[in-house]
Amino acid sequence: MTRSEPPSRWSRRRVLASIGTGIATAAAGCTGSNSIGGEPTYEEGTVGDLNVSDNASRSASEMSTAAALADQQVSTSVTPLDALELTDHEFVVESGYLGSTVQGTVEHTGSSRVQTVEVRTRVYDDAGTLLDRYLATTGDLNAGSSWAFQVIVLEAPSDVGSYDITVLGTPT
Numbered sequence: 001m002t003r004s005e006p007p008s009r010w011s012r013r014r015v016l017a018s019i020g021t022g023i024a025t026a027a028a029g030c031t032g033s034n035s036i037g038g039e040p041t042y043e044e045g046t047v048g049d050l051n052v053s054d055n056a057s058r059s060a061s062e063m064s065t066a067a068a069l070a071d072q073q074v075s076t077s078v079t080p081l082d083a084l085e086l087t088d089h090e091f092v093v094e095s096g097y098l099g100s101t102v103q104g105t106v107e108h109t110g111s112s113r114v115q116t117v118e119v120r121t122r123v124y125d126d127a128g129t130l131l132d133r134y135l136a137t138t139g140d141l142n143a144g145s146s147w148a149f150q151v152i153v154l155e156a157p158s159d160v161g162s163y164d165i166t167v168l169g170t171p172t
Contacts, residue, residue: 009057013148025169040080040120045102047091047157057156062097069097070152071135078118078168084123086167087146093157100153100160102134106167107146116170121151126161139168 004101037041060065102121122133136149153160 017051022048038080040166040168042120042122042166043086043089045089045091045121045163045165047160047162054072058099059096062099063154065097066099066152068152071137072133073130074133074135075116075118075137075168075170077170078116079170080166081114081169081171083108083112083143083171084114084117084141084167084169085109086165089165091157091160091163098150098152100155100157102151102153102165103149104165105146106141106149108141108143111143113172114169115139115172117141117147118168119149119151119165120168121153121163121165123153123155123160123163125159128161131155131159 085107087105087107089102092101092103093099093103100123102119104119106117106119108117116137116139118135118137120133120135123131125131132153132155134151134153136151138147138149141147153163
């Protein structure tokens, strides 16, 4: 004779499963303007005609500094948020160690603070081959504020044909 679990235990499991599903659904619905979801959507960016003769390459010490400051480690805690918008971006060549950069502005249109904001940029050569990815990160972006970002790109300006870019965040 086999022993079966009492009916009360089965109903307890069902109740716990229902509660767990309800909590997950409620948490997803509570994000409001900070709705979270899926893979990031990248915007195309062009390099255009640059006068790069003065800034064609970094010196060894400038490259060392740029490499130390260029961020390539993506965060796993960020996700697309409706409240974060890329309002502008462009490929800019700066003098000195900065060299190739992507600069722009992120606007926070939501109603609550965003804990972490990350701008991800992927750079390509003229043939469309991915060269690498770079990013810039900031923390604690308040509702209604904006952030002027600068992504340091380690490739020489003459090697970059185009880029794409997205913004991600971690809601509070």
